[in-house]
Amino acid sequence: MLPAAYFKRYRMERMLEALPAMPELPAGFTWQSWSPMLLDVHAEVKYRSFRDEMDVEIFPSLGYLAGCRELMHNIATRCEFVPEATWLIVGPDGPCATIQGLREGSCGSIQNVGVVPEQRGKGLGAALVLKALHGFQRRGFERASLEVTSQNGLAVRLYQRLGFRATRILYKPTHKILQDEALVI
Numbered sequence: 001m002l003p004a005a006y007f008k009r010y011r012m013e014r015m016l017e018a019l020p021a022m023p024e025l026p027a028g029f030t031w032q033s034w035s036p037m038l039l040d041v042h043a044e045v046k047y048r049s050f051r052d053e054m055d056v057e058i059f060p061s062l063g064y065l066a067g068c069r070e071l072m073h074n075i076a077t078r079c080e081f082v083p084e085a086t087w088l089i090v091g092p093d094g095p096c097a098t099i100q101g102l103r104e105g106s107c108g109s110i111q112n113v114g115v116v117p118e119q120r121g122k123g124l125g126a127a128l129v130l131k132a133l134h135g136f137q138r139r140g141f142e143r144a145s146l147e148v149t150s151q152n153g154l155a156v157r158l159y160q161r162l163g164f165r166a167t168r169i170l171y172k173p174t175h176k177i178l179q180d181e182a183l184v185i
């Protein structure tokens, strides 16, 4: 039998006071607020953003389209769903970035920040997170939280730059055995 393997993940949090102002999106990119009609669009962008990423080892449904649709459906139909923190960015080539929010007591919980590979490095990831934070603030939440795989250095740095700090370390099981420091056997 294979030994259990785990990915190290951080829970990160920040207070919702003193949020930076929303930056302009790059030319040609626009915000699309939540509508149930956009469920499949969010799912497709989520799939394109995550299918080749390490998080698929922890959350296999991120690696196939039907899994992403089910995940989106589960998020959007929960009574904790926060539409004000759920956004899509549409670019010149179509929808390209997605984020969703859930309520966790007095905390807004960010889910699945994803930007398709062709549009990364343009500030869309940071803009999505800030947009969700402003949505949580409008809803009166005190804090925001998210979880990130420790090995996902780019995402960890992005969240730190936006004021998030690690508050807890979590270990999530993966079905694959990988040779890296994120793995604990």
Ligand SMILES: CC(C)(COP(=O)(O)OP(=O)(O)OC[C@H]1O[C@@H](n2cnc3c(N)ncnc32)[C@H](O)[C@@H]1OP(=O)(O)O)[C@@H](O)C(=O)NCCC(=O)NCCS
Binding pocket: 049, 050, 053, 055, 112, 113, 114, 115, 116, 119, 120, 121, 122, 123, 124, 125, 126, 127, 147, 148, 149, 152, 154, 155, 157, 158, 161
């Ligand atoms: C993490 C992710 C959302 C970031 O999206 P993004 O639009 O590239 O983010 P930004 O452009 O706002 O910032 C990315 C950082 O990488 C830098 N960068 C430069 N070129 C880049 C490129 N080609 N691709 C990615 N990042 C690049 C940016 O300058 C920025 O650096 P900084 O934080 O030091 O300023 C995106 O990489 C992604 O979807 N990854 C796969 C899914 C994932 O892991 N999501 C996080 C789950 S917790």
